[in-house]
Amino acid sequence: MAAVGRLKAVAAAIILMGMAAGGWLGWTYWQNQPSETTGPSLPVDMAMRSVHLQGGEQGRQEWDLRAANATYDRDQGMVDLEQPVLTLPMQDGRAVVRASRGRYNQDNGQATMWPDVQAEYQNGTVRAQKAVFVRQEDRLDLEEDVVFDWPGLHVTGKSAQILLEAETVVVDGGVQAELHSRVQAPDEDGES
Amino acid sequence: QQGEQTAPIKITSDTMRYAHADKQVRFKGSVHAIRDTFELWSETLTVFLKAGAADTAEGGMGMGGDQSIDHLVAEGDVRLQEGNRTGYCDTAWFYPDEGMLRLEGSPRLEQGENSISGSVIKMYLKENRSEVIGGDSGRVEALFYSPEEGFGDADSGN
Numbered sequence: 001m002a003a004v005g006r007l008k009a010v011a012a013a014i015i016l017m018g019m020a021a022g023g024w025l026g027w028t029y030w031q032n033q034p035s036e037t038t039g040p041s042l043p044v045d046m047a048m049r050s051v052h053l054q055g056g057e058q059g060r061q062e063w064d065l066r067a068a069n070a071t072y073d074r075d076q077g078m079v080d081l082e083q084p085v086l087t088l089p090m091q092d093g094r095a096v097v098r099a100s101r102g103r104y105n106q107d108n109g110q111a112t113m114w115p116d117v118q119a120e121y122q123n124g125t126v127r128a129q130k131a132v133f134v135r136q137e138d139r140l141d142l143e144e145d146v147v148f149d150w151p152g153l154h155v156t157g158k159s160a161q162i163l164l165e166a167e168t169v170v171v172d173g174g175v176q177a178e179l180h181s182r183v184q185a186p187d188e189d190g191e192s
Numbered sequence: 193q194q195g196e197q198t199a200p201i202k203i204t205s206d207t208m209r210y211a212h213a214d215k216q217v218r219f220k221g222s223v224h225a226i227r228d229t230f231e232l233w234s235e236t237l238t239v240f241l242k243a244g245a246a247d248t249a250e251g252g253m254g255m256g257g258d259q260s261i262d263h264l265v266a267e268g269d270v271r272l273q274e275g276n277r278t279g280y281c282d283t284a285w286f287y288p289d290e291g292m293l294r295l296e297g298s299p300r301l302e303q304g305e306n307s308i309s310g311s312v313i314k315m316y317l318k319e320n321r322s323e324v325i326g327g328d329s330g331r332v333e334a335l336f337y338s339p340e341e342g343f344g345d346a347d348s349g350n
Contacts, residue, residue: 092212152260153217157207166213167211167213168209168210168211169208169210170209171207171208171209172206172207174204174206176202176203177202177217178200178201178203179200179201179202179217
């Protein structure tokens with residue numbers, strides 16, 4: 001009978017020690033949890049998911065900016081964007097610009113996107129390392145390793161501007177182009 | 193059309209401007225263009241697209257590889273090289289469909305020591321043939337050297 005008693009006492013002690021250890025672990029774990037209110041360390045007023053910004057005048061939409069995630073800094077009036085997609089309507093079709101990151105400046109309405117910018121424009125594709133949409137000028141500036149690929153015309157340059165209203169592209173900084181035009185093969189018409 | 197050859201024209205310049213509405217692509221500043229054995233240097237080179245070329249269904253730049261180039265115009269200090277023939281002029285028009293080059297503005301064509309000039313020179317690249325139209329005096333001026341006779345100073349031929 002004494003042995004059974006001793007066993008009961010040992011078991012009780014083990015259970016008590018287990019509860020004490022569990023309580024201590026729980027306490028330390030809870031202490032290290034960041035509280036919901038601080039969130040990421042950036043000075044951010046708001047963090048948003050699947051953001052959609054639009055702009056226009058007199059009922060005409062001028063631009064449409066979407067992003068997977070965004071953070072908003074009220075003091076600077078800046079919206080930092082992840083995976084932004086900028087759509088710019090034009091008379092003929094539209095231009096669509098994508099990049100890994102972006103920033104929208106509320107004050108001047110300028111959207112900057114970088115790196116690995118990919119755009120669709122005028123039935124072709126455009127690549128660059130940086131794109132800046134200058135709303136007041138209705139212009140898209142492209143910088144660093146700019147490549148235009150249209151059917152029949154491939155153009156590279158250091159920088160470029162797309163004048164959206166005038167539907168005009170200016171490439172500068174040293175242009176290299178390859179222009180394709182199907183021509184009648186010399187032997188096609190019997191003359192050597 | 194079988195047997196058609198896509199002959200890319202490689203162009204380098206300081207700047208390029210493509211205006212969709214005008215259907216023009218304009219290269220400016222130290223322009224150098226190469227296609228096969230043909231080379232051209234000028235201050236500017238403007239590519240005129242055919243009327244329908246740039247209006248694809250999506251309204252985009254429809255160079256498309258079909259015969260979408262109507263003609264090209266090179267202006268300013270133009271120099272051309274095709275094999276051993278060299279041409280100089282102020283303005284040159286190139287019509288890819290016909291393979292014809294038209295030189296104006298003091299055009300001169302040189303081949304080795306021989307040269308010919310007039311008011312207009314037409315070069316038919318596919319047929320390896322040239323046509324010279326008279327200068328202000330209505331005459332063509334040509335200088336042909338014949339090594340065997342060892343001319344001293346050849347007269348200008350009329």
